[in-house]
Amino acid sequence: MNRALRRISLACLVMFVLLLANANYLQGFAANNLANKPGNSRTFSQQFQYQRGSIVTADNKTIAESRPVKGIYKYQRYYPDGTVYAPVTGYDSIYSATGIEQAEDRLLSGSDPALAVHNLVDMITGKPKKGARVQLTINSAAQQAAYDGLKAMGLQGGVVALDPRTGAVLALASYPSFDPNDLATFNGTQLIKVDKKLLADPNQPLRNKALDDTFPPGSTFKIVTSSTAFSSGKYTPTTRVFAPTSLTLPDTSNKLINFDGEGCNDGSNPTGNGKVPLIYAFTVSCNTVFGDLGMHLGGAALRSQAVKFGMNDPNLTIPLPVAQSNYPPVSTPAFTAYSAIGQYNDTVTPLQEAMFSAAIANNGTLMKPYMVQKVTAPDLASLVTANPTTLSQTVSPEVAANVKQLMISVVQSPAGTAHATADIGNLDIAGKTGTAQNGINNTGLDDAVFTGFAPASNPKIAVGVVVRGGGQGADASAPIAVKVIQAYLASLARQ
Amino acid sequence: MLVFVLVVVMFAYASVGLGLNGKVPAGMFTYGISFAVIVGAAHLAVRRLAPWSDPLMLPLAALLNGLGIVMIYRLQESGRAGNAGTKISTMSSSTTAFQVMWSAVGIVAFVVVLALVRQPRTLQRYTYTLGAIGLALVVIPAVLPASLSEINGAKVWITVGGFSIQPGEFAKLALAVFFAGYLVSKRDVLALAGRRVLGIDLPRARDLGPVLIAWGASLLVLVFETDIGTSALFFGLFVVMIYVATQRTSWLLIGVGLFVFGSLTASKLFNHVGARFKAWQDPYSAANVFCNPATQHHCVSSYQLAEGLYGMTFGGVLGRGLGQGQPYWTPLVQSDFIITAFGEELGVTGLMALLIIYGLIVQRGLRAAIAVRDPFSKLLAGGLAFVLALQVFVIVGGVTRLIPLTGITTPFLSQGGSSLVASWMLIALLMRISDTARRPAPQPIQDEGMTQVVRAG
Numbered sequence: 001m002n003r004a005l006r007r008i009s010l011a012c013l014v015m016f017v018l019l020l021a022n023a024n025y026l027q028g029f030a031a032n033n034l035a036n037k038p039g040n041s042r043t044f045s046q047q048f049q050y051q052r053g054s055i056v057t058a059d060n061k062t063i064a065e066s067r068p069v070k071g072i073y074k075y076q077r078y079y080p081d082g083t084v085y086a087p088v089t090g091y092d093s094i095y096s097a098t099g100i101e102q103a104e105d106r107l108l109s110g111s112d113p114a115l116a117v118h119n120l121v122d123m124i125t126g127k128p129k130k131g132a133r134v135q136l137t138i139n140s141a142a143q144q145a146a147y148d149g150l151k152a153m154g155l156q157g158g159v160v161a162l163d164p165r166t167g168a169v170l171a172l173a174s175y176p177s178f179d180p181n182d183l184a185t186f187n188g189t190q191l192i193k194v195d196k197k198l199l200a201d202p203n204q205p206l207r208n209k210a211l212d213d214t215f216p217p218g219s220t221f222k223i224v225t226s227s228t229a230f231s232s233g234k235y236t237p238t239t240r241v242f243a244p245t246s247l248t249l250p251d252t253s254n255k256l257i258n259f260d261g262e263g264c265n266d267g268s269n270p271t272g273n274g275k276v277p278l279i280y281a282f283t284v285s286c287n288t289v290f291g292d293l294g295m296h297l298g299g300a301a302l303r304s305q306a307v308k309f310g311m312n313d314p315n316l317t318i319p320l321p322v323a324q325s326n327y328p329p330v331s332t333p334a335f336t337a338y339s340a341i342g343q344y345n346d347t348v349t350p351l352q353e354a355m356f357s358a359a360i361a362n363n364g365t366l367m368k369p370y371m372v373q374k375v376t377a378p379d380l381a382s383l384v385t386a387n388p389t390t391l392s393q394t395v396s397p398e399v400a401a402n403v404k405q406l407m408i409s410v411v412q413s414p415a416g417t418a419h420a421t422a423d424i425g426n427l428d429i430a431g432k433t434g435t436a437q438n439g440i441n442n443t444g445l446d447d448a449v450f451t452g453f454a455p456a457s458n459p460k461i462a463v464g465v466v467v468r469g470g471g472q473g474a475d476a477s478a479p480i481a482v483k484v485i486q487a488y489l490a491s492l493a494r495q
Numbered sequence: 496m497l498v499f500v501l502v503v504v505m506f507a508y509a510s511v512g513l514g515l516n517g518k519v520p521a522g523m524f525t526y527g528i529s530f531a532v533i534v535g536a537a538h539l540a541v542r543r544l545a546p547w548s549d550p551l552m553l554p555l556a557a558l559l560n561g562l563g564i565v566m567i568y569r570l571q572e573s574g575r576a577g578n579a580g581t582k583i584s585t586m587s588s589s590t591t592a593f594q595v596m597w598s599a600v601g602i603v604a605f606v607v608v609l610a611l612v613r614q615p616r617t618l619q620r621y622t623y624t625l626g627a628i629g630l631a632l633v634v635i636p637a638v639l640p641a642s643l644s645e646i647n648g649a650k651v652w653i654t655v656g657g658f659s660i661q662p663g664e665f666a667k668l669a670l671a672v673f674f675a676g677y678l679v680s681k682r683d684v685l686a687l688a689g690r691r692v693l694g695i696d697l698p699r700a701r702d703l704g705p706v707l708i709a710w711g712a713s714l715l716v717l718v719f720e721t722d723i724g725t726s727a728l729f730f731g732l733f734v735v736m737i738y739v740a741t742q743r744t745s746w747l748l749i750g751v752g753l754f755v756f757g758s759l760t761a762s763k764l765f766n767h768v769g770a771r772f773k774a775w776q777d778p779y780s781a782a783n784v785f786c787n788p789a790t791q792h793h794c795v796s797s798y799q800l801a802e803g804l805y806g807m808t809f810g811g812v813l814g815r816g817l818g819q820g821q822p823y824w825t826p827l828v829q830s831d832f833i834i835t836a837f838g839e840e841l842g843v844t845g846l847m848a849l850l851i852i853y854g855l856i857v858q859r860g861l862r863a864a865i866a867v868r869d870p871f872s873k874l875l876a877g878g879l880a881f882v883l884a885l886q887v888f889v890i891v892g893g894v895t896r897l898i899p900l901t902g903i904t905t906p907f908l909s910q911g912g913s914s915l916v917a918s919w920m921l922i923a924l925l926m927r928i929s930d931t932a933r934r935p936a937p938q939p940i941q942d943e944g945m946t947q948v949v950r951a952g
Binding site (some may be wrong): 001003006034037041042043 | 781
C-alpha cells in the first residue's frame with residue numbers, strides 16, 4: 001500500500017503547489033488588473049481612506065477640504081461656501097466627480113505620477129499618504145460678488161471674470177447652484193435621492209451655466225463685427241456707415257429693425273436713410289447698421305474673426321471642459337446679417353463673452369483661460385505652476401484700440417446703452433450690452449448679456465455675464481458685471 | 496514549539512488591536528491565557544496518552560486554531576467601538592468568545608479520542624456502526640425540513656433550539672473509518688483483475704458495486720443538499736482509499752471518470768451547479784455579481800467571490816497588515832472566505848505560510864500512514880490526511896478561483912464549532928496512528944539465562 005500512499009502524497013503536493021501558484025498569480029500578477037475593475041469596492045473606498053488635497057482660491061480661501069470622520073471612510077469631503085463655489089469645485093461623490101474635483105483628481109488624490117516619489121518617501125517614513133493642494137486663480141471677492149449678483153436676479157445665468165493679461169479665471173459663477181456637501185455623503189440611498197432631486201429641477205442646478213450652457217450673444221457680437229470691419233482696413237470709428245431705420249434683407253421679405261423699431265440717428269440722420277459714424281452705431285447698438293456692415297464684410301470674414309476670438313472650438317479646457325461657442329457656417333447674406341448682430345445660430349458661453357472683452361482689453365492678444373494657479377505636494381514642493389499662454393492674436397493692437405474706444409463709448413458717453421447702469425464712480429469700465437431675442441418670433445424672454453473690462457486705461461479684469469430671460473443686457477447683466485469689477489478691484493487695492 | 500506558537504498568536508492578536516485602533520486589545524490576555532491553558536492541557540494529554548506521536552502536529556494545528564481565533568476577533572471588532580471599518584452584521588460581539596469555547600470543546604474531543612482509541616485497530620471493530628452513523632449524519636439534513644437544516648442557503652445543518660451543527664464534518668470522520676474497515680476486509684476481492692483494456696486492469700463488473708453506491712450517495716448529497724463541496728470530499732475520500740487499498744490505478748480512473756461525468760450531468764440537470772460554473776468563469780461581470788437568486792433563475796451571485804478576490808489582490812504580496820485591510824466587504828468572510836481575509840491582511844506571504852502549515856500536517860499524516868504497519872491504520876491515516884488536503888484544496892482553490900467555488904469550511908480557521916471539533920478529532924486520530932507507528936517495538940528479552948519475567952503493562 002505504501003506505493004499508493006506515496007503517489008497520494010505526490011497528488012497532495014501537486015494540490016498544494018497549485019494553490020500556492022494560484023495565490024501568487026492572483027496577489028502578485030493579477031493584482032493591478034483586478035484593482036482597476038470598475039466594481040472593486042476596495043480600490044474605490046481607498047480614496048476616502050486618506051486625506052485628499054484641498055482646493056483653495058488665489059487668496060487662500062479653502063473651498064474644498066477632506067475632514068477626518070468616523071466610520072468605514074476616514075475622510076469626508078467638505079465644501080465651505082459650497083453653493084457659491086459649486087461650478088468651480090464640482091463635487092466628489094462616492095459615484096462620480098465633476099469640476100476641479102474631476103479635472104485635477106489625480107493630483108488631489110495623490111495618484112498622479114508627479115507624486116510617486118513623495119508617496120514612496122511617505123510610505124518609507126510611515127507618514128499617511130496625502131493628496132496635493134490645488135490653488136486656483138479664483139478671487140473669492142469676485143466669485144462672491146458674481147454669485148450674489150446672479151442670486152439677486154433669481155434667474156438662470158452665468159458669470160465669468162478673467163484677468164485679460166494672463167487668462168486667469170477670477171470668477172466662475174452659475175445660478176441656480178447646488179450644495180456639493182449634499183453629494184459628498186457616504187449614504188448611497190441619500191445620495192441617489194439628492195441626485196434625483198437635482199436632476200429633476202427644471203432650472204438644472206447641476207449644469208455649470210458659465211461653461212456648459214450657450215446663449216445667443218445678441219449685440220455683444222458687434223464687437224466681433226467691428227473687429228472684422230477695422231481689420232479690413234476700410235473702417236475707422238468715425239467712418240460714416242449706412243444706418244437705415246429698417247433694413248430689408250436680400251432675397252427675403254424680412255426686415256431687420258433696431259430695438260423697438262427706433263431710428264439710428266445721432267442728429268445727422270433725420271431721414272432714417274442716411275449715415276452715422278460707426279462709433280455712434282456701436283454706442284447705441286443699431287442692428288440695421290451692423291446687419292448691413294456684416295453683409296458688406298461677408299460671412300467668411302466674420303466667421304474667421306469669430307474663430308480667432310475662440311468660437312467654434314470644441315476642445316477648450318480650462319481644465320474644466322468648455323462647451324463650444326458657435327458661429328454657424330457661412331450661408332446667405334440675409335443670415336450673415338443676422339449673425340453679424342449675434343442672432344440666428346450664434347451661441348456663446350458666458351466664458352466666451354468674457355473672452356471677447358479680454359482679447360480687446362489685452363491689445364488683441366487672447367490669453368488661454370485657466371483656473372489652476374499652483375499645485376503643491378503635501379511637503380510643500382511645487383508640482384505645477386501655471387504658465388499663461390496665448391490662445392490667439394485676435395486683432396492687431398491698433399484694431400483693438402479702435403474697438404476699445406467703441407466699448408468705452410458704450411459705457412461712458414451719455415447716449416451709450418450701458419451708461420446708466422455701468423458708468424459707476426471712477427471704475428472706468430468699457431463694455432457692450434446685448435439683448436438676445438429668444439424663441440419663435442422672439443416670443444421668449446430676452447436673454448440679458450453684458451461683456452466688459454476695467455479699468456479701460458489699464459485693464460485688470462474682463463467680465464462676461466449672461467442672465468437667461470433677464471431682459472435688456474444693460475439692466476440685468478451690466479450691474480452684475482459692475483459689482484464683480486468693483487469687488488475685484490477693491491480686493492486688489494487691499495493687497 | 497507550543498511556546499513559539501503562543502508567541503506568534505499573541506503577537507498577531509496585539510497586531511490586530513494596533514491595526515484597528517492603535518491600542519493593544521483589552522481582551523488580549525483573557526483570550527490569550529484561555530488559549531494557552533487549552534493548548535497546554537492538550538500538550539499534557541498528548542505527553543500522557545500518546546507520547547510517541549508526531550511532535551509537530553499539535554503545534555501546527557494549535558497555530559492554525561490560534562490564528563483563526565485572532566482573525567475572527569479582528570473581523571468581529573471591525574467597525575465596533577470606534578474601530579476602523581464597518582460592522583459585520585453576521586457576527587455578534589461574542590463570536591470570538593464562542594470560537595474560543597469551541598476550541599476548548601475541540602481540544603476536549605481531541606483528548607477524548609486519544610483516551611478512548613488507545614489502539615487504532617479498536618476502531619476496526621466499529622466499522623459498520625460508524626458507517627451507519629456516517630450515512631445517517633449525511634442524510635439527516637437532506638430529509639429534515641429546510642427550517643431545521645438550511646442556513647444561508649446551504650442545507651447541511653441540524654438546528655436544534657438555536658444550536659446548529661454541521662453533521663457532514665463528523666460524517667467525514669465516521670465514513671473514513673468505515674471505508675478503512677470495509678476496504679481492509681474486501682481489498683483482495685476488489686484487487687482482482689478483470690479484463691485488461693489499454694494497459695489498465697479493469698476490475699470485475701460485479702466488484703463495481705461499492706464504488707457505484709458511494710458515487711450515488713455523493714450525488715444524492717449534491718442534489719438534495721446543494722452541497723458540491725461535501726460530495727466531492729466524500730467521493731474523493733472513497734476513491735483514494737480504494738486506490739490505496741487495492742493499488743489499482745483503474746479504480747482511480749473509474750472514480751475520476753464517474754465524478755467528472757456526474758458533475759457535468761449535474762451542471763446540465765441542476766441549475767445551481769451550472770450557475771456556480773458561470774459565476775466561476777466571470778466573477779467580475781456585473782451580470783454575475785448582481786444576479787439575484789430570489790428573482791432570477793439559474794443564478795448564483797459571484798459578489799462574495801469577487802469581493803474575496805478583490806480583497807486578496809488588495810493585500811498584494813505583503814498584505815495590508817492585521818486590522819488594516821477591508822475584509823468586511825466580503826459577505827460571510829468569517830466562515831468559508833476567511834482565507835481571503837488572511838490573504839488581504841497578511842498578503843500572499845502569509846497565505847503561503849498558512850498553506851504550508853496545512854501541507855505539513857498532511858505530509859506528517861501521510862508519513863504516519865506509510866510508517867504504520869497495520870493495514871487498517873495505514874488506510875485510515877492515508878484517507879484522513881488526504882481528505883484534509885482535499886478540503887483545503889477545494890475551499891482555498893474555490894475562493895482563489897482555481898476551481899469553481901463550493902462552500903465548505905476551512906479547517907481550524909473558519910468560524911464554527913462543528914468544523915473545529917471535527918478537525919481536532921481528525922488530528923487526534925492521525926496522532927494516535929503516528930504514535931502507534933513510532934512506538935518502539937517491545938524490548939525482546941535479551942538475557943536467556945535469567946528467569947523469564949512477564950512484564951506487566
